[in-house]
Amino acid sequence: MSHTLYRKYRPQQFADIHGQVGIITTLKNQLVSGRTAHAYLFAGTRGTGKTTTARVLAKAVNCHTRAAGMFEPCGQCPSCTDITAGRSIDVIELDAATHTGVDTVREEIIENSRVLPTRDRCKIFIIDEVHMLSTSSFNALLKSLEEPPAHVIYILATTELHKIPATVASRCQRFIFQPLALSVMQEKLRAIAAAENVTVADSVVQKILAVSGGAMRDAESLLGQLxxxxxxTITDEVAAALLPPSSFSETIEFINRLHxxxxxxxxxxxxxxxxSGTDLVAFHDALLRRAHELMVCGATGVVPRYLGIFSDDETQQLLGATRALPAAWLGRLIAQLVEKRSLYKTIASPFLPLHLVIATTIEAAPAQRPPETKQQTPTPVAPPPRVEPNSVTTISREIIERFWPQAVQAIVTEQPSLGIVLAATAITDVRDNxxxxxxRFPMHRERLIDLKLKTRIEARLSELCxxxxxxxxxxxPDLMSHDPNVAAALDTFGGRVVA
Incomplete structure (x- = not known):
């Protein structure tokens, strides 16, 4: 039977587990001294090796041939092979995400723990996603954790440590699994590719690491798909069929335009x-990563290794962009991106979260002020010509277009955020004053017909005219196509206007 890569290459000994040196060393010493705990709590993000470590620990405890003073399971005895195959009757794995009720805890764990092991040294319960248990289930489990039988070991695994009741956590030895270093993940992916007799380009490995988000299991699954x-040979062209296209340049350009x-x-x-079919949620997440990278690079002047693996071109883009992007502004942008991220789950529009980020970030930006200069005697400037009140009854389009920029400038000076709307507004006709x-956008029209804003703009124009x-x-929506320059370009080169 074929297996996915993360199952085929799952570590079977402590020596195969990388990136968790402190945890593995502690467990080895406990096995050598014969002082294993009665309950463990493994916590950490997905794909960091919690369940794998639990299984290797279970094999080492119940291994029939492991000699005193040793810690590695043999991998050959009936107990080791049964645990590897997932059929051991003395190592019971329970997925708490699907068995949350108190009845399951009583029947599968509490009642079963009272029975001696059938063949092995200890009866071991591995409870994955333990934070999903109900309150009553935790209460039922508490007594067994407090006074466990001598032949029982509990190994609890969770991705959300804060959801574990303090009364449960305090009765376990806690181990926090850290995300794997990118160099460790890269080395393992290359080893798997070599074992499968496939050459994977460096750039493809970097893309896998970026998409996986530091989870080794996700990275192995992506490699398996490729x-x-x-x-x-897996090149960028081959990988493009499965891996999402890089949005690195687009995110840098978007942040620059936003600033x-x-x-x-x-x-x-x-x-x-x-x-173009881009997942806007993924683009939102990419923007968040990029803004964080730019903030750190701007503060340190370098691209720290822990941020990720970047090509030379991407490194230069990051360092180049940081020169014009203040860290405080990037911090505010990150806060906006984090705040609006949850909206994708509650609204139907895929555009709205990003549109809100654009509007709120630009509106919050301080108005640009000219640099202060030494006081000089002002040079008299003739005021712009204006039409005297009641000097005309009907206003021509020429007069309107003459005073429109002054009216816009006055309004934007009072409220800078309106510059977004007024800059994208065009005068298309004048009829009886x-x-x-x-x-081009419905949201801009909604802003313009707001009674307060409409009254202010009309009053300013009336005063000027x-x-x-x-x-x-x-x-x-076809506003741009009315522009003679745009129309000429469309006639010459073909194409269409994208709203």
């Missing part, structure tokens, strides 16, 4: 990513 392509308060470019990039304003001016706002 090996299923039956290619002797420049270029809302139109940011909204457009999100739309283009969606139309009523302006027709067109926008010397007559009463009103406006209506219309949503026009």
């Amino acid at each position: 090996l299923a392509l039956h290619a002797d 420049a308060s270029d809302a139109v470019a940011c909204f457009t990039l999100v739309a283009e990513l969606f139309e 009523q302006i027709v304003l067109s926008v 010397g007559a009463t001016v009103t406006y209506v706002a219309e949503y026009d």
Whole structure:
């Protein structure tokens, strides 16, 4: 029977477990001295080796040929082979995620623990995802943990240590499994590829490590999918069929545009990513990683190894981008990304979380002020010409377009966040002193028809033009195609406008 890579290459001895030196050393010493604990609590993120270590510990405790003073299981005796195959009657594995009720704990654990081992030295219970047990289940288990039979060992594994009751955790020896170092993961992936007689490009290994998020099991699963392509050499072109495309350059560009308060470019990039089939949740997570990397690189001046494995080009992009991105601003961006991340679970729109990040980050940005200079005698400047009140009754489009930039500047000075909306607004018609304003996004129209904002803009325009001016706002997704320059480019090169 064939197995997935993470099962085929699962460590079977302590020597095969990497990245958890302190934990393995402690367990070895306990085995050598014969002073194993009655209950262990293994905690850590997924794919760090908790269940694997529990099984190796169970094999070492029950190994029939392990001599005194030794710690490694033989791997050949009936007990070792049965545990490896998952059929040992004295090592009971229970998935608490699917067996949360108190009845299961009483029948499978408490009642079973009272029976002596059938063949081996100890009866060992490995309870995975133990934090999923109900409160009553924990209470039922508490007595057994407090006064366990001499022949019983409990090994509890969890990815969420904070959910374990203090009364349970205090009765166990706690071991915190750390995420594996990238160098350790890289070495193991290369060893697996060599054992499978496949050559994997360095860049592909780096992509696997980046996607796996530090979980060895996830990295091995991804490598297994690539090996299923039956290619002797896994290159970037081959891996592109399964691995998501790199969004490194896109995230750097997005953050730079966000810092420049270029809302139109940011909204457009999100739309283009969606139309190209990019998972916006994955892009959101990539933005969060990139902002963190940029903040650390800006503070240290280098790219620390623990952040990940980067190509020379990516390293240069990170260091280059940090020169223009203040750490405090990146910190605020990270806070926005973290806050909006949970919205994907509660709303149907895949756009809204990123759109909110754009709007709130740009609105929170301080207004740009010119540098202070020494006081000088001001040079008299002639005021801009304006139409005297009541000097005209009907306002032409030429006059409106003449004073529109001044009205926009006055409004944006009072409220900088409105620059996003007004910069993307176009005057498409003037009828009887009523302006027709067109926008490309529905959210911009909603902002323009807000009564308070509408009153302010109309009052400013009326003051500048010397007559009463009103406006209506219309949503026009094809607004850019009306621009003569854009129309000429479309006629020349072909294509279409992407909203």
